[in-house]
Amino acid sequence: LSGTFVEVARARIDPSDRGFTLGDGIFETIRAEAGAPAHAGRHLARLHQGATLLGIDIPFDDQTLHEAMCAVLAQNALASAALRLTLTRGPAARGVLPPTTTQPTILISAGPLPPAAPPARVIVCRRTRRNELSPLAAIKSLNYLDGILARMEAAAAGADDALLLNTRGNVAEAAAANIVLRVDGNWITPPVHDGALPGIARALLLESGAATELSASLATVQRCDAAYLVNALSTRKVAAIDGRDLDLGWAWPGDKIPRIETADERG
Amino acid sequence: LSGTFVEVARARIDPSDRGFTLGDGIFETIRAEAGAPAHAGRHLARLHQGATLLGIDIPFDDQTLHEAMCAVLAQNALASAALRLTLTRGPAARGVLPPTTTQPTILISAGPLPPAAPPARVIVCRRTRRNELSPLAAIKSLNYLDGILARMEAAAAGADDALLLNTRGNVAEAAAANIVLRVDGNWITPPVHDGALPGIARALLLESGAATELSASLATVQRCDAAYLVNALSTRKVAAIDGRDLDLGWAWPGDKIPRIETADERG
Numbered sequence: 001l002s003g004t005f006v007e008v009a010r011a012r013i014d015p016s017d018r019g020f021t022l023g024d025g026i027f028e029t030i031r032a033e034a035g036a037p038a039h040a041g042r043h044l045a046r047l048h049q050g051a052t053l054l055g056i057d058i059p060f061d062d063q064t065l066h067e068a069m070c071a072v073l074a075q076n077a078l079a080s081a082a083l084r085l086t087l088t089r090g091p092a093a094r095g096v097l098p099p100t101t102t103q104p105t106i107l108i109s110a111g112p113l114p115p116a117a118p119p120a121r122v123i124v125c126r127r128t129r130r131n132e133l134s135p136l137a138a139i140k141s142l143n144y145l146d147g148i149l150a151r152m153e154a155a156a157a158g159a160d161d162a163l164l165l166n167t168r169g170n171v172a173e174a175a176a177a178n179i180v181l182r183v184d185g186n187w188i189t190p191p192v193h194d195g196a197l198p199g200i201a202r203a204l205l206l207e208s209g210a211a212t213e214l215s216a217s218l219a220t221v222q223r224c225d226a227a228y229l230v231n232a233l234s235t236r237k238v239a240a241i242d243g244r245d246l247d248l249g250w251a252w253p254g255d256k257i258p259r260i261e262t263a264d265e266r267g
Numbered sequence: 268l269s270g271t272f273v274e275v276a277r278a279r280i281d282p283s284d285r286g287f288t289l290g291d292g293i294f295e296t297i298r299a300e301a302g303a304p305a306h307a308g309r310h311l312a313r314l315h316q317g318a319t320l321l322g323i324d325i326p327f328d329d330q331t332l333h334e335a336m337c338a339v340l341a342q343n344a345l346a347s348a349a350l351r352l353t354l355t356r357g358p359a360a361r362g363v364l365p366p367t368t369t370q371p372t373i374l375i376s377a378g379p380l381p382p383a384a385p386p387a388r389v390i391v392c393r394r395t396r397r398n399e400l401s402p403l404a405a406i407k408s409l410n411y412l413d414g415i416l417a418r419m420e421a422a423a424a425g426a427d428d429a430l431l432l433n434t435r436g437n438v439a440e441a442a443a444a445n446i447v448l449r450v451d452g453n454w455i456t457p458p459v460h461d462g463a464l465p466g467i468a469r470a471l472l473l474e475s476g477a478a479t480e481l482s483a484s485l486a487t488v489q490r491c492d493a494a495y496l497v498n499a500l501s502t503r504k505v506a507a508i509d510g511r512d513l514d515l516g517w518a519w520p521g522d523k524i525p526r527i528e529t530a531d532e533r534g
Contacts, residue, residue: 001282020287021351023409027288111360132411133397140413144410148289148365152365
């Protein structure tokens with residue numbers, strides 16, 4: 001927590017921290033393997049993009065952050081883990097406009113990877129839309145309520161996750177994962193300008209050629225025949241969208257998803 | 268803080284509080300007069316609406332919350348003040364879907380009212396849009412980053428505030444206030460379905476007949492001849508929008524804005 005090890009039970013966030021009062025901050029969720037963060041350079045690059053957009057100074061250099069992530073893993077005797085790095089603007093007096101100078105808060109924590117899970121039953125979220133017209137859609141900000149509402153709507157419908165449409169009706173992503181759809185035999189994933197978070201695993205897929213960026217309308221979602229969810233922690237096949245069963249008998253692009261273990265193969 | 272008085276310097280928010288990790292909560296900013304919250308019933312009703320949307324249980328009844336707000340004012344020897352009541356879902360393990368049961372966090376704090384200020388120079392925000400297609404637009408959630416970006420854009424342009432357009436290009440509100448425009452001699456303010464927060468002072472204006480709900484496109488904003496900003500803490504005339512000077516020589520609707528003191532008359 002901002003440079004020192006603290007037991008969770010003693011770690012204190014100031015009630016005036018703008019991360020708490022206004023969601024004024026960003027975070028990264030990072031898969032750790034063998035006691036080190038995977039794709040740390042990519043995660044830290046995205047952290048910098050978010051910090052630049054919000055005008056928050058990152059109080060440590062990348063090398064120090066990398067070492068701190070490894071130290072948090074070592075301190076907790078974790079090799080494989082879900083790391084989280086949170087950066088907020090820090091404590092400030094009431095008011096929307098940030099003060100000229102603040103002392104940003106940085107918190108690195110680690111916990112177990114999510115448990116293995118069967119293929120996901122997914123719905124299309126009807127309750128809210130992702131705002132691709134906000135630059136926040138392209139960073140991993142602390143403003144997560146639309147995703148929370150979507151996931152709650154999925155749970156209420158007996159589903160595991162929900163796809164968020166953007167304001168024009170194109171699919172953007174799932175509540176906390178990018179979506180990859182097989183349409184006419186091609187694996188496609190929505191572009192960032194449609195509101196997809198530029199996920200790290202997503203970037204690896206695109207660079208490998210295992211998927212292509214393409215806008216997908218609701219009609220396209222309704223005629224895809226296979227799909228999977230992907231984020232930095234796991235990949236997961238989609239069993240059904242809005243109750244329509246999808247093909248599950250396909251092989252993963254294999255080494256085209258480098259270093260991303262599939263949750264449904266872990267179990 | 269969740270039922271006990273704590274000095275700010277000792278008050279501790281748990282780093283796993285979902286208010287801090289995901290912006291999973293709501294708040295109210297309330298004007299206090301003579302040691303008591305003004306329009307407390309309306310503010311608490313809106314708090315309940317937000318809590319219902321998010322599925323967060325409010326851990327105290329309204330009477331207790333009202334007494335707690337008065338007690339916070341008394342403890343700090345404040346008569347007129349800006350009260351803030353924050354409600355979050357509370358601490359939880361990693362994950363977007365809220366756990367079935369959590370212990371919500373409730374925090375009541377008080378500070379000085381904002382200082383008197385001259386009429387506001389306002390711009391139309393170009394950097395982001397308010398998402399009227401999300402139900403979050405109608406509650407006062409902790410997801411405040413679009414407003415923060417708008418206010419930062421205003422400050423960078425030498426202005427005091429910014430008007431946010433919604434996804435269809437109608438004006439929704441300012442970064443932390445509702446906007447009232449005089450168009451063709453009528454005072455109008457955007458409807459909630461255009462992304463206006465249902466502000467308490469705004470409701471009082473509408474009920475008094477001092478303003479009418481009407482959608483306002485960017486073109487309408489560009490031809491209004493007077494405007495003011497209004498929230499629970501103050502009202503403020505608008506001197507200019509995007510550098511176009513507005514009429515300042517009009518009289519306030521007077522007793523039609525009950526119990527809302529004007530910042531530019533306080534100075």
